Amino acid sequence: MEDGQDGHLLFLSTYIVTFLIGFPANLLAFFTFVRKLRSKPAPIDIFLLNLTISDLIFLSFLPVKMKEAADSMIWNMPYILCRLNIFLFFLPIYSSILFLTAVSAERFFCVSFPVLYKGRRRIIYSLAISVSFWVLVVANASVAYWAGYNSSQKENASEELPPPTGQRCYSNFTKEQLKNLLPVRLNIVLVFFCIPFIICCFCYINFIRILSKLPHIGRRRKLRAIGLALGTLVVFCVCFAPYNLSHVVGYIKRENPPWRMKAVMLSTLNASLDPVIFYCTSWEVRKIIKRGLRGVFGKHCTSVSSEHSTK
Template identity: 60%
Template sequence: MFEDARVYLSIYIITFLIGFPDALLAFCCCIRKIRSKPIPIDIFMLNLVISDLIFLIFLPLKMKEAADNMIWKMPYILCPIHLFTFFLPIYSSCLFLAGISAERYVCVAFPVKYRSPRRITFTILISVAMWMLVIGIAAMSYKAVYIDFEAENITDPQSCHSNFINRQLKDLLTMRLIAAVFYFCIPLIICCFCYINAIRILLKLPLIGRHRKLRSIGLALGTLLVFAICFAPYNVSHIVGYIMYEDPKWRLKVLMLTTLNTCFDLIIFYCISWEMRRAFVVCVESFYHFYDCLNQFCCCFNESAQSNNAQM
């Protein structure tokens, strides 16, 4: 377990260092775009960014758990808060990725209807409904594990969300199966349908620029990459656990992969937002400029040191 905990901690740290600056940058770009001239896809993108930020802000709790060799040494009241903020973004991300794919398809297939001002209000209502659905499944899981059995003091204080008795496991496995079907499988089907049809339509339009077609393909591939690497193994563990009526031993390993979601979302932000692409270019140019300045400083310092040594 100790070696696994070190791997978990390394992945969490890398995810935080990469994902948090990118999410903050994407959040600023979304706010700026929505204030100026919003379109429906910007609303879904903003909600996806908020979902990532919720996850990243509370990720240090997961780091502390991994640093303690997967033993919960923090106040136990933080355990349900940590679980809520860790698992909620997993399912909200799937729903908002499906919303982005649907908006992309509508934009390509029905461009006139897509520009209707009422679609912004419609998209906001859909986003609120998605958050309510995600909070609902999280609340039901919390009730099944904690509230219904709180009086029996079943949960191990040295672990967070593990070592369940049969009654707990039965309710929890049912919740996980529902989540796998409605919060992963259905959004994945929606994404595949929308992106396949959107790309097929774009490839038939000669007036659409090559860069726009490539961005659409990149958006589709980035979304499928998130589903395949980050979410698919974890939701497969739900289905396997329900069939085998047990917690798969490899579940914690695939759960770790879900944290990479915030890193891969950078591909989606880059393909959707022109502001994000411009900000990314500025950041890269600033990095290279800083590197050149640092390199020149080191060269000057070495030359000065060699000159002083020669004089001595």
């Protein structure tokens, strides 16, 4: 994060745009999936609901990052918020990757094994997978926290990673901290990016291939399937790939890459791109959005027609 003070307005504008787009869209999706699960639950809705919760956790903490960016990346807030930064900012990145992978696998099994997929226990399995994912990401964030903070305190109790108020948060690592933290980051790349990305590519390639061979599948559904696959690919390549690449480069060079902060900034766009996946996957989300657009444009057309009539 060494380049954090350069171009802080870019960080601030990215955070604001992400919040303005992502928060209302994810909030709408959240209530839609909750209502769907109460009436007619499906495994895909459980994974999408957890993905929405992950985004909302991230977006709820984003105003703190806006304040940091507005202060030229200087941490002028309480020290406890800097500690929460590790969990409430980075943890949703890992959980989002896992639930995006779960959505891709669910879509693949839905069309590949339709008879087996209709089993009653599929809801229980989806709940168990979701709980396991949350346990995994919390445990991973805890290990990263321990590697970044506590390792230096054993060597020198006077050195704390986030300095007191008025300096930067989670950026200036000692050699001892990097020695413990860099292998953890490399493990994160493998578990939370490489393996999920391979699974997503395999599932969506076969998902689209199977749908294209089914004659009774309409053109719109096939286009939504392509949109779902492309949307997930964009999220992985734009939001998560640079962030994980910084881990690999950092491990090779045994340092924090100077551009790592910009890679972290790109990961925030995930919360504003996930609604595209919600739209392509959920019929209920599409219905609410279309109803809202009809209401907005209907009122606009009515007001325009009334103005012409009065003239």
